[in-house]
Amino acid sequence: MKIDETFERVSELMCDQFSKYGYRRMKTAAFQPYELYEDADSFVNRKDMVKVIDSDGEVLVLRPDVTIPITKELSHGNDRLTSEHRFYYLQEVFRKPFNKDGKIEKTQAGVEYFCESSPEADAETIALALHTLKELSFTEMKIEIGHTVFFNELLSGLRLTDLENRQIKEFIQAKNITEISLLLDKLGLVEEKKIAIEQIPFLYGKPKDVLKKAWNLPLTEEMAKTLSYLEEVYRLLSLYGWKDDLTIDFGLINYMHYYSGILFQGFVEQYGKPVLMGGRYDFLGNRFGADLPAIGFACEVESIVEALGGKESSNSHNVDLFLVYDSVKLEDAIHIADTLRKLGYRVLSVSVEKERFINCQSSNYVRLTSGGNFIKHRETEIMFYKLDDLLALLKVEGDVLYETVDDRNGKGESR
Numbered sequence: 001m002k003i004d005e006t007f008e009r010v011s012e013l014m015c016d017q018f019s020k021y022g023y024r025r026m027k028t029a030a031f032q033p034y035e036l037y038e039d040a041d042s043f044v045n046r047k048d049m050v051k052v053i054d055s056d057g058e059v060l061v062l063r064p065d066v067t068i069p070i071t072k073e074l075s076h077g078n079d080r081l082t083s084e085h086r087f088y089y090l091q092e093v094f095r096k097p098f099n100k101d102g103k104i105e106k107t108q109a110g111v112e113y114f115c116e117s118s119p120e121a122d123a124e125t126i127a128l129a130l131h132t133l134k135e136l137s138f139t140e141m142k143i144e145i146g147h148t149v150f151f152n153e154l155l156s157g158l159r160l161t162d163l164e165n166r167q168i169k170e171f172i173q174a175k176n177i178t179e180i181s182l183l184l185d186k187l188g189l190v191e192e193k194k195i196a197i198e199q200i201p202f203l204y205g206k207p208k209d210v211l212k213k214a215w216n217l218p219l220t221e222e223m224a225k226t227l228s229y230l231e232e233v234y235r236l237l238s239l240y241g242w243k244d245d246l247t248i249d250f251g252l253i254n255y256m257h258y259y260s261g262i263l264f265q266g267f268v269e270q271y272g273k274p275v276l277m278g279g280r281y282d283f284l285g286n287r288f289g290a291d292l293p294a295i296g297f298a299c300e301v302e303s304i305v306e307a308l309g310g311k312e313s314s315n316s317h318n319v320d321l322f323l324v325y326d327s328v329k330l331e332d333a334i335h336i337a338d339t340l341r342k343l344g345y346r347v348l349s350v351s352v353e354k355e356r357f358i359n360c361q362s363s364n365y366v367r368l369t370s371g372g373n374f375i376k377h378r379e380t381e382i383m384f385y386k387l388d389d390l391l392a393l394l395k396v397e398g399d400v401l402y403e404t405v406d407d408r409n410g411k412g413e414s415r
Contacts, residue, residue, distance in 0.1 A: 006305050006308065007301060010136060010301055010304050011090055011107070013135055013136060014090070014132055014299065014301075014304075015088065015090055015109065017128070017131065017132045018088035018109075018111055018128070019088070021086070021111075021124075021128050022086050023086040023111050023113075024086065024088070025087070025088055025089065026073075026088070026089055026112075027089065027091065028066060028070060028073065028089070028091065029063070029069070030062060030092070031052070031060045031063070032060065033060060033061075034049075034051065034060060034061050036068060036072065037049065037064065037065075037068070047096070048064060048095040048096050049062075049064050049094075049096070050064070050094045061094075062104075063091070063093055064093055064095050066089050066091055066093060066108060067110075067258070067281065068284070070089070070112050071281075071285055071288065072288050074114060074285075074290070074292060075285055075288035075289065075290035075292060078290055079289060079291065080291040080292075081114060081115070081116065081293060084113070085112075085113075086111065086112075086114075087112045087114075088111045088112075089111075089112075090107065090108075090301075092105050092108075093106055093107075093108050094106075103302075106300050106301075106302055107301040107302060108298045108299065109298070109299050110278070110296060110297055110298030111125070111128065111296050112296040113294060113295050113296060114292055114294040115293065116293055117261060117293055117295075119236055121295060122261075122280065122295055123236035123240065124240075125278070125295050125296070126143055126145070126242075127237060127242060129143060129266055129276055129278065129297050130143055130242050130245055130266070132299075133266060133268060133275070136304060137308065138269060138307070138308075139269065140268065140269035141245050141266065141267070141268055142266070142268075143242075143246055143264050143265070143266050143276075144247045144249045144265050144266075144267070145207075145230065145233070145234075145246060145248055145249065145252070145262065145263070146248070146249050146250055146253075146262075146263040146264070147226050147229075147230060147250070147262050148259055148260055148262075150214075150223055151172075151253065153222050153226075154193075154197050154200065155197070156220075158189070160187075164183065167179075167183060168183055168197075169253050171183065172200050172201060172251045172253065173251055173252075173253050175201035175204075175251060176201075177198065177201060180197070180198060180201070181194075184198065196217050196218055199217060200250050201251050203248070203249070203250035203251065204248065204249045204250070204251060205247060206247070206248075207230075207247070208234075210248035210250070211227060211231055214227055214250065215227060229262075230248065230262070234248075252264075252265065254279055258281045258283070258284040259279040260280060260281055260282045260283050261281075261295075262295070263278075263279040263280075264278055264297070265277045266299075268307050270307075271303075273303070275299055275303045275307055276297055276298070276299045277298060278295070278297020278298060279295065279297075280294070280295040281295070281296070319346040319347060319348045320345040320346045320347065320364060321345055321348075321364040322347075322348050322364065322365050322366070323336065323337055323348065323349040323350070323366045324350055324355050324368070325351060325352065325367070325369075326351075326352055326370055327352075327353075328370050329368035329373075333368055334349075336368075336387055352369075364394070373385065373390070375393050375394070
């Protein structure tokens with residue numbers, strides 16, 4: 001019961017946060033054509049897919065990924081990006097688990113921002129990821145940022161077999177310096193190239209320090225552009241207030257091969273694996289005959305719930321206003337709650353007999369009694385007589401409430 005309620009609370013909060021940044025919800029079909037993923041391991045490993053046969057004998061797969069079908073859907077009637085599009089989703093994905101006790105079905109919440117590549121767009125997307133984690137009550141967060149171009153440029157020109165390519169990625173991601181050196185010795189690289197690749201695992205840490213080290217490597221023109229790009233992303237994220245929550249990791253590799261630029265993954269306190277992963281995928285739309293550059297990220301809701309580790313109370317309600325009434329005030333309570341809900345507020349209304357069973361998170365508390373009606377905001381309690389008086393008091397006293405509603409209607413600031 002506790003897990004289910006926390007799951008619903010987390011899902012609701014994430015969707016609400018995405019909406020505040022101007023994203024609108026999109027849904028995709030659970031069953032997708034197998035051909036959508038027929039490029040096999042270049043997108044989602046075919047062995048991980050759950051396949052079914054429909055009544056016409058066509059092979060379908062249970063949706064293993066949300067980004068690909070959203071991109072395909074947008075490509076219909078859009079062969080190029082003429083305006084920006086912001087979508088968010090909360091949907092199940094289906095993949096065969098690594099172990100026999102794992103679940104095939106997981107719930108993902110994420111965003112897809114179709115826009116031209118720019119430090120501004122990438123920084124805002126990462127800021128949204130951090131803002132979302134903070135709203136979920138995590139106090140220690142870290143976003144690791146990498147970039148596909150930097151890594152790919154260092155490996156360009158190397159005639160690697162598929163096995164060698166996979167091995168070097170695994171060794172770099174694991175920061176296994178010994179195995180990297182042995183493999184590079186076997187390839188017979190020139191010393192300058194070998195030293196540069198061996199430095200990748202060390203290009204990890206505070207952004208300013210890592211970027212300074214990276215500038216000292218032998219750089220191609222594309223690598224230099226990438227470093228300048230990341231410096232600007234870091235500068236913008238510092239303006240958002242997330243300077244201390246960032247790490248640069250040039251050894252960051254995402255195996256969803258459609259990523260083509262900036263990569264990032266999010267960690268929270270006392271949880272040993274990422275709760276959030278994302279990046280830029282500017283060329284995925286090409287598969288559907290469309291030029292649709294984009295950036296996005298996804299969170300596995302079950303991992304978020306597990307990482308919270310009981311922080312969420314099983315009967316906790318996060319609302320804009322908590323309304324408690326005596327039985328003689330039932331009619332007034334119904335009228336007030338209904339009016340405020342129509343205005344866009346989240347109102348939890350309960351009788352005084354049920355109040356002790358409710359754990360409500362709201363800075364605005366209204367009590368309707370036979371002896372009078374009161375609104376309490378923070379430490380201030382004020383009497384009111386009718387609904388118009390309450391609405392006027394909310395405008396004066398309920399700044400937190402009004403910020404919440406303004407944000408929900410897209411008027412508030414992002415942070």
